[in-house]
Each structure stands twice: as structure tokens, then as C-alpha cells.
Amino acid sequence: MLEITTxxxxxxxxxxxxxxxxxxxxxxxxxxRGANGSGxxxxxxxxxxxxxxAAGQVRWRGSAIGDEYHREMLFLGHAAALKDELTVLENLExxxxxxCLEISESRIKNALECLGITRLADLPARYLSQGQRKxxxxxxxxxxxxxxxxxxxxxFAALDDDAIARVSALCAAHLAAGGMLVLTSHxxxxxxxxxxxxxxxxx
Amino acid sequence: MLQVFSFIVRRELRLALRRxxxxxxxxxxxxxVASLFPLGVGPEPNQLRAMAAGVVWIAALLAAVLSLPRLxxxxxxxxxxxxxxxxxxxxIVVVLAKAAAxxxxxxxxxxxxxxxxxxxxDLPAGALGVLLASLLIGxxxxxxxxxxxxxxxxxxxxxxxxxxxxxxxxFVPVLVFGAGAVTATLIGIxxxxxxxxxxxxxxxxSLIGPWAACAALRVALD
Numbered sequence: 001m002l003e004i005t006t007x008x009x010x011x012x013x014x015x016x017x018x019x020x021x022x023x024x025x026x027x028x029x030x031x032x033r034g035a036n037g038s039g040x041x042x043x044x045x046x047x048x049x050x051x052x053x054a055a056g057q058v059r060w061r062g063s064a065i066g067d068e069y070h071r072e073m074l075f076l077g078h079a080a081a082l083k084d085e086l087t088v089l090e091n092l093e094x095x096x097x098x099x100c101l102e103i104s105e106s107r108i109k110n111a112l113e114c115l116g117i118t119r120l121a122d123l124p125a126r127y128l129s130q131g132q133r134k135x136x137x138x139x140x141x142x143x144x145x146x147x148x149x150x151x152x153x154x155x156f157a158a159l160d161d162d163a164i165a166r167v168s169a170l171c172a173a174h175l176a177a178g179g180m181l182v183l184t185s186h187x188x189x190x191x192x193x194x195x196x197x198x199x200x201x202x203x
Numbered sequence: 204m205l206q207v208f209s210f211i212v213r214r215e216l217r218l219a220l221r222r223x224x225x226x227x228x229x230x231x232x233x234x235x236v237a238s239l240f241p242l243g244v245g246p247e248p249n250q251l252r253a254m255a256a257g258v259v260w261i262a263a264l265l266a267a268v269l270s271l272p273r274l275x276x277x278x279x280x281x282x283x284x285x286x287x288x289x290x291x292x293x294x295i296v297v298v299l300a301k302a303a304a305x306x307x308x309x310x311x312x313x314x315x316x317x318x319x320x321x322x323x324x325d326l327p328a329g330a331l332g333v334l335l336a337s338l339l340i341g342x343x344x345x346x347x348x349x350x351x352x353x354x355x356x357x358x359x360x361x362x363x364x365x366x367x368x369x370x371x372x373x374f375v376p377v378l379v380f381g382a383g384a385v386t387a388t389l390i391g392i393x394x395x396x397x398x399x400x401x402x403x404x405x406x407x408x409s410l411i412g413p414w415a416a417c418a419a420l421r422v423a424l425d
Contacts, residue, residue: 048289051425071291079282085221086214097210098290098297 007056029193034201040184048075080137084126111142215304233266255324256385267345310342347412354419
């Protein structure tokens with residue numbers, strides 16, 4: 001479904017990687033590994049359609065990525081995309097609205113429960129700790145079970161053991177339901193997957 | 204699509220309500236700048252009447268330039284803009300909604316405050332009405348073209364000063380026809396020609412501004 005052919009990416013004129021190719025089918029997990037600066041984030045941003053590749057193509061269901069692809073894709077980058085002035089609940093409501101997910105308040109509360117942050121629902125995001133912010137951002141995973149492809153950039157950074165277990169359980173459930181997942185991580189977090197692969201980017 | 208538009212506008216207004224300082228600063232800046240001129244040039248009524256429209260309009264342009272760097276900066280810094288770009292709805296809806304909210308928070312209050320400023324310049328009632336009308340038609344242009352400028356200078360060091368250099372020349376037609384409408388009224392000419400041209404300029408900039416802003420945002424986040 002997701003297909004990458006002879007992909008090459010550059011950052012500021014520096015070639016990060018070239019001739020990268022892989023294909024991901026339903027239930028597929030792809031771990032992207034590599035040293036700092038080897039292009040993991042750039043690869044994910046390219047898959048999300050934010051960065052243009054220097055060469056090669058990203059294809060979704062056989063055609064170049066477009067609006068339809070964005071409807072079936074969730075990208076969570078390093079930035080939590082939380083507004084300090086809004087409560088956790090309002091932040092998640094906004095995130096679902098712009099992703100065109102029709103989501104009720106009770107569903108958002110369930111998502112918060114999934115990440116163990118129910119009591120933070122009405123707190124402005126400004127008062128959250130680093131780990132809590134990350135949990136709030138990752139609560140979108142629980143809202144996006146119907147979204148086919150998840151692109152997660154360092155989802156486990158700044159999380160404690162409890163949160164890591166919760167997030168990897170969400171990922172495993174997504175894969176078991178036929179979803180696809182591409183993630184970058186420095187830690188080797190076990191995720192149960194029907195079809196798990198990894199690629200190593202050479203800096 | 205209309206739902207997303209109105210949702211983003213309401214969210215921007217809610218955000219502004221929770222940090223009231225930003226919008227209030229712009230309005231106070233406008234009032235202070237426009238009130239400094241009578242103190243500087245002296246209380247000669249004929250002179251004040253002649254310069255009123257130009258001063259109010261220039262103060263409005265400067266206030267807009269003061270507020271524009273913040274249009275996308277916060278969303279850029281916290282990753283919201285990134286999410287808006289990967290979202291399925293067209294980016295132009297986001298840009299239009301943000302420009303609309305910017306006008307509601309800066310352009311509209313300025314326009315409504317302008318007749319009070321006009322009183323300081325001894326403008327007659329008819330001219331006050333035309334001043335209000337010219338600002339109501341003209342200030343959306345500042346938000347629409349300003350959005351393109353704000354997107355182009357996003358993430359640039361010292362972007363605020365650059366933004367001023369970039370957009371102020373684009374605002375010249377608005378200044379000429381906006382202030383011209385009031386001056387025309389003062390010398391007894393019907394201002395509708397000026398206001399129509401201002402409206403035409405609004406129509407053109409509502410096509411060009413958001414489109415350019417979208418392209419610039421995609422480059423800024425590449």
C-alpha cells in the first residue's frame with residue numbers, strides 16, 4: 001500500500017540517504033534506525049508529504065500522494081502541537097477537527113484514559129510536564145484507530161515505562177487491525193506485529 | 204470545509220480571549236500613534252482636517268505590520284502548522300480562516316475606533332462615516348496580503364522588520380484610495396469611486412494573498 005522507490009533526501013545541500021526503497025502492506029511495521037543526523041526525521045517528513053524528496057517517489061495505493069492519502073495518514077512529529085492556552089481536551093478536539101475526524105467528547109475522554117491522563121483533561125497545556133505533553137500528543141493515536149497509516153517520530157522519547165507500555169499496546173492493536181506503522185526510535189521497544197521490519201539509515 | 208473554516212476562526216478568537224494583551228496592544232498602538240500627530244503639529248483645525256485621513260490610515264498600516272509577525276509564528280513554533288499542512292482539508296481554508304480571525308481581532312477594532320480618532324482632527328460627520336467605510340473595506344486587504352508576507356518571513360531571524368519592508372509597499376494602493384476617499388468628501392467630491400477601487404483591490408488581494416501564503420508556508424516547512 002505504501003511504496004517507496006529509489007528515494008533520496010537532502011538537507012541544506014547535504015545528501016542524507018539515496019536509493020531507499022521499501023513497501024509496506026496492511027499490518028506492516030517499519031522501524032527506522034540510524035545515528036543522529038542520519039535522516040530519520042527527514043524520511044518521516046518526506047513520507048508525510050511535508051518535505052520534497054531530491055529523487056524518487058512516495059506512492060500510496062499505487063498513485064502519488066494527495067488529499068486522499070492525507071485522510072488516511074497520521075503524522076506525529078517532535079513538536080507536540082499543543083496550544084498552551086487551551087486545555088488538553090480542547091487541544092485534542094482541535095487536532096481531530098483539522099484531521100477531519102468526527103469525534104465526540106466521550107471518545108476524547110476515552111483516549112485520555114488510554115494514555116492515563118484523564119485528570120489532566122481540563123488543565124491548560126501550559127501546566128503539563130514534558131512527559132505529560134508527549135502523552136497528550138500521543139492520545140491522538142487512540143482517536144485515530146481508523147486511520148490506516150501512522151508515521152511516528154520518536155514516540156517513546158520522554159515517556160516513562162508506564163506510558164511506553166500504553167503506547168506500544170496501542171501500536172500493536174493498530175497493527176493487529178490491519179493498520180500500518182512507520183516509527184523512528186533509539187530504544188528497542190517491543191511491539192507485537194504480524195510483519196515487522198527495520199531499516200538502518202547510513203549517515 | 205465551511206465547518207473547518209468556522210472552527211479555526213472560533214479557535215483563534217478563543218485563543219485571543221485567553222491572551223488578551225496581543226490584540227489590545229495593537230489597538231492601543233493605533234490610538235497612541237494617531238493621537239501623537241495633533242500634539243506634534245499643533246492645534247490648527249484646517250491643517251488637522253487635511254491630514255486626518257492620511258494619519259489614521261498610516262497608523263492603521265503600522266498597527267497591522269506590528270500584529271502580522273504573530274499570525275503564523277505561534278503555530279509554527281509549537282508544531283500546529285505542521286499538523287495543518289498534513290491535514291486532509293485544503294491549506295487555503297486554514298489560511299483564509301486565520302486571515303479572517305486576524306481581521307476580526309485587529310482590523311475591525313481599528314476601524315471602529317477610527318471615528319473617535321477622527322473627532323480629534325475635527326472631521327465633519329460625513330467624513331467620519333467615509334473614514335469608517337474606507338477602513339472596513341481596506342483593512343481586510345491588510346490581513347490578506349499581510350498573511351502572504353507573514354508566511355514568507357516565517358522562521359527568518361529579524362522577520363518582523365523584513366515583513367514591514369515586504370508588505371508596506373503592497374499596502375500603498377489601500378493607503379492612496381482609503382485616505383483619498385475621506386479627502387474627496389472633505390472637498391465635496393463623491394467618495395464612491397475611491398471606495399469602489401478599494402473594493403476591487405480587496406477582491407484581487409483575496410485571490411492573490413491566501414494563495415501566495417499557502418505556497419510560502421509549504422516552503423517554510425519543507
